[in-house]
Amino acid sequence: MKIRIAIIGYGNIGKAVEQAVLAAADMQLAGIYHHNDNLDSIDADVAALCTPTRKVPAFAEKLLRRGICTVDSFDIHGQIYDLREQLTPVAQEHGAVSVIAAGWDPGSDSVVRALLTAIAPKGITYTNFGPGRSMGHTVAAKAIPGVKDALSMTIPLGTGIHRRMVYVELEDSADFATVEKQLLADDYFAHDETHVIPVPSVDALNNVAHGVHLERSGVSGDTHNQRFEFNMEINNPALTGQVLVAVARAAMRIKEESRYGAYTLIEIPPIFLLPGNTENNIRNLV
C-alpha cells in the first residue's frame, strides 16, 4: 500500500516534494494545499510542511492532533530541540510521528556531523555553506527601505566563516549609498564580510544551486589527525524535497512500531529512509 502524502505550501520546496513523490514507487500524492487553505479536509498518511519555517510549529500541531504524521525542514537551528519538545507530547497523544528539521542543514548534514563526532570524538567540525543563496539574509536585505528585490549569496571562506555577497535591485527613488550603509549596519550582516552590489535585475541572477563543504579533523581513541570531508553541490529545493519524502517514509516506519513522537534525522535509522526491503538494502549498501 502506497504512502499518501499531502503537500502543504506550494513554493519551491512544495514543488520539489511533488516531484520526489511522483518519482517514488511507494508514494502517492494526497493533495496539494496552499498554506492559507483550510486544512480540515486533508486526508493523508503524512503531511509535508513546505510553508515558511515560522509557520511550521502551528501547522504541525494542528495536523498531529488529527493523527496525521508530519515532516518539515524547519531550519532555525537554535529552536529545533524546543520544537521537538513542543510536538512530542502532541504526537504521542494522537498516535502520530513528526520528523522535524529534515532538510539538508539541518538534516542530512546533521547525520554526517553526528557520525563523524561518533567516530572521531574529539576535534572540530567546520560546516562551510555555499556558494548559494541564504534565505534569511535575502529576506533581511529585502526589508531595507529602497530595496525592490535582493539576493544574498553565502560564500564559504573556510573554518565556518562566510562572506555575504548581496545583490540589490533598487527602487527608482533610492540612493545606493544610503541603502548600502543601512544594510551593512543590519545585525544580519554586521558581523560578516559583506559586499553590496547594485544590479538592474535580481531575477536575472536567479539560481537555486547551493552546496556544503563539511570538514572534521579529529581523534579516534588516542590517534590524532583523522581527517574527514563531506561535500555537496546541489539544487537546493530539489534536495530538501527529496529529504522530506525520505523522512515521510521513515515516519510511517516509526509509526508502524507505535513509537509515536517527534524526531530529528539523527534519531532515525538511515535504513528507514529507503524504499525496498531490509535484506536488499543491507546487501546493496552495507
Place this chain on the structure above:
Amino acid sequence: MKIRIAIIGYGNIGKAVEQAVLAAADMQLAGIYHHNDNLDSIDADVAALCTPTRKVPAFAEKLLRRGICTVDSFDIHGQIYDLREQLTPVAQEHGAVSVIAAGWDPGSDSVVRALLTAIAPKGITYTNFGPGRSMGHTVAAKAIPGVKDALSMTIPLGTGIHRRMVYVELEDSADFATVEKQLLADDYFAHDETHVIPVPSVDALNNVAHGVHLERSGVSGDTHNQRFEFNMEINNPALTGQVLVAVARAAMRIKEESRYGAYTLIEIPPIFLLPGNTENNIRNLV
C-alpha cells in the same frame, strides 16, 4: 553507570579498542582476552570481537548465548546479511544485542552510502579505497611460495577501480620472476592492474594509514546532477576501534529498549553512537 567492555583479540584492532575505551568517559575495560583464551570467565556488558573476521560468527554466537552483547567489524561484504540472520535469533532468545560489520567499510561508509541513496535515489555511488593496505590481498600475497612477507596496497583509480601495488620480501631461495608470475595469476590479483615489487624489508614499509573517496552523482525528485563526496584520510585500526566503541554504546541503548537482535550500522539511529544526553546532542549536532 559505565559500560563494561571486554576485548576479544589483541591485535591492531583490539589495541585500538582499548585506547578508545580508555578515552571514553562512559566506558570501562572489563578485560582483554586473546582469541584462543577460554571465554567462560568473561563478565562484561559488551564484548568487542577483534579476532580475524572468519572467527567472528562463532565468538558472537557463544557470547550472545551468555547474554553478553557483541560488536564486530566483520568485513566480508557478501556475508553480512547472512551473519545478521544467523545471530538475530540467538540474540533475541538470550536478551542481547549484536552490532555487526561495524568498522568503516562496512560501517561508517555504509551509513554515508545509505544516506546519499535516500537523498538522491537514482544514480551511482563509487567507493574508492586507499591508498592503504588491503588485508585480504596481503594475506593472499603472503601465501605465494617463496614469499617471506608481503604488503598489498590498494590504490584508487576512480569509479571504484583499484590498482594493487604488491611489495614482496622473498625467501633467500626464491626466484622473483616465478613469484611474480604466480601472484599475477592468483584470483585475488588477476582482475586488477597489479604491480609486484621486490623489497628487502616489508616491515620498513609498515603504515596503517588508509582512506576512502566515496562519490555519488544522483537525482533528487526529477533534478539530476546532485553531487556528493565523502573523503577520509585515517589511521585504519584507530578508526575501526573507535567505531566499535561507538556501536557498543548503541548496543546498550538498543538493549535498554528490549529490541534484542542483530543490527548493521545503517539500522541504528546515529545519535545512539554518541555519549551525552539527547538534548545536548541535538542542540550541538542537528
